[in-house]
Amino acid sequence: MNDILLRAILAMDAYNQGYNPGVLGVGEQIGTATKFLQSDINPDEVGVSAGFYAVAYALADGSKVISYRGTDSLIFDPFTGWPVAFGSTTSSQAAAASPSD
Numbered sequence: 897m898n899d900i901l902l903r904a905i906l907a908m909d910a911y912n913q914g915y916n917p918g919v920l921g922v923g924e925q926i927g928t929a930t931k932f933l934q935s936d937i938n939p940d941e942v943g944v945s946a947g948f949y950a951v952a953y954a955l956a957d958g959s960k961v962i963s964y965r966g967t968d969s970l971i972f973d974p975f976t977g978w979p980v981a982f983g984s985t986t987s988s989q990a991a992a993a994s995p996s997d
Contacts, residue, residue: 902927903961906953910963914949928956935964935992948977948992 906929912919914934924931933952950964966977966989979987 897927902929902955906961906963908963910949910951910965913951926953929953929961948989 905926909922909926911917912922913931930953931951932954935948935950948964948966950962953961953963955961966973976987977989980990984990
């Protein structure tokens with residue numbers, strides 16, 4: 897599999913990992929990429945309620961790929977995700993995307 901195809905698959909894979917996955921049983925390995933980190937998947941966490949999820953993969957060459965998904969709700973998006981486009985760092989999706997200690 898070439899590098900461009902692998903990265904395209906990893907970009908889509910955020911929808912198949914974490915909470916409410918589109919496809920079950922994808923696993924920790926996709927081609928030569930290994931999942932090594934993900935955002936919160938606890939439904940009580942702010943990122944999940946905001947509709948945010950991210951997953952990080954390590955590639956065989958040592959590089960990293962981050963794949964993420966946002967929301968798709970016209971009810972919540974204007975409050976949870978859209979403010980990020982205007983530079984907000986306090987909306988729930990921005991908070992969920994920030995690394996925690």
